[in-house]
Amino acid sequence: QQKVQQSPESLTVSEGAMASLNCTFSDGTSNNFRWYRQHSAKGLEVLVSIFSDGEKEEGRFTAHLNRANLHVSLHIREPQPSDSAVYLCAVSPPDSNYQLIWGSGTKLIIKP
Amino acid sequence: NAGVIQTPRHKVTGKGQEATLWCEPISGHSAVFWYRQTIVQGLEFLTYFRNQAPIDDSGMPKERFSAQMPNQSHSTLKIQSTQPQDSAVYLCASSLEGMGGSQNTLYFGAGTRLSVL
Numbered sequence: 001q002q003k004v005q006q007s008p009e010s011l012t013v014s015e016g017a018m019a020s021l022n023c024t025f026s027d028g029t030s031n032n033f034r035w036y037r038q039h040s041a042k043g044l045e046v047l048v049s050i051f052s053d054g055e056k057e058e059g060r061f062t063a064h065l066n067r068a069n070l071h072v073s074l075h076i077r078e079p080q081p082s083d084s085a086v087y088l089c090a091v092s093p094p095d096s097n098y099q100l101i102w103g104s105g106t107k108l109i110i111k112p
Numbered sequence: 113n114a115g116v117i118q119t120p121r122h123k124v125t126g127k128g129q130e131a132t133l134w135c136e137p138i139s140g141h142s143a144v145f146w147y148r149q150t151i152v153q154g155l156e157f158l159t160y161f162r163n164q165a166p167i168d169d170s171g172m173p174k175e176r177f178s179a180q181m182p183n184q185s186h187s188t189l190k191i192q193s194t195q196p197q198d199s200a201v202y203l204c205a206s207s208l209e210g211m212g213g214s215q216n217t218l219y220f221g222a223g224t225r226l227s228v229l
Contacts, residue, residue: 034217043116043203043220088155098143098168100218102155 002027002093006103014111019076021106023089028067032092035063035074037085038105044088048074079110116221118204124227125194133189133224135204144187145218146179147203155203161187162209194228201225 003026013019023033031051036044048063050056050072056063060077072091076083089103117136125131137144146158148171157171161181172179176194181187191198205218 036220041222041225043118043222044205044218046217046219049217098145098160098162099157104154 002030002091002101004089004091004101004103006087006089006106008106009104010107010109012109012111013079015080016078019079019083019108019110021074021076021087021089021108023072023074023091023103025070025072025091025101027094028070029094030067030091031094033063033065033072034090034100035061035072036088036090037083038088039085047087076108079108081110081112084108084110116204116206116219118202118221118224120224121222122225122227124229126229127195128193131191131194131198131226131228133191133202133204133226135187135189135221136185137187137204137206138219139185140208141206141219142184142209143207143216144181145205145207146187146189147205149201149203149223150199158189158202191226194226196228199226199228 005024007022034049035047038044047061048058050063050065062075065072086105086107088105090100119134142163144161148156159169159172159179160167164181176192179189201223203223205220207216207218
């Protein structure tokens with residue numbers, strides 16, 4: 001069964017510096033990866049969806065997928081204090097078109 | 113588009129009471145999901161409806177939890193005889209259709225925080 005792990009658990013970055021978050025998974029045959037973020041006491045907001053190896057950019061958010069290395073990352077360019085939130089990685093198992101396996105999240109704090 | 117609407121935002125119940133949580137999916141979305149979120153377990157899948165039909169309820173504790181989708185504009189999650197371990201944030205999400213492609217992103221509501229005393 002697909003397993004998803006995120007690192008680090010917590011990350012503090014200064015405003016304007018690049019923030020990089022990592023997600024590893026156990027089954028490289030998946031082809032549906034998404035990054036979400038959750039501000040305190042709010043729902044989840046999708047940031048980037050990526051379906052093939054390489055890079056996908058959505059505004060200041062860029063995802064890099066390397067299925068051979070079982071790794072997908074999220075890079076946030078010029079982060080602002082409002083980007084402080086929990087970031088969650090979600091992977092669809094290869095045998096399902098609706099299930100998502102979630103990582104436990106990275107708490108990102110952007111210092112002014 | 114108001115997004116996925118969940119009510120109430122907060123609910124406090126006494127042990128043994130019933131709790132009903134409401135979800136209004138985004139208009140035109142055919143797939144509705146319920147998740148439970150806790151600090152310890154993270155996000156847990158509960159159940160999934162497609163075109164109002166229950167497709168997968170494998171995450172639902174069978175004895176006390178039930179979910180319905182009587183029409184395309186709302187779904188309910190009912191918890192009977194609530195227990196302290198049911199305390200969590202319950203999230204509803206909808207998507208255009210399942211999760212099979214780029215257009216099928218899950219859009220989440222703000223959640224209902226259930227506290228069982």
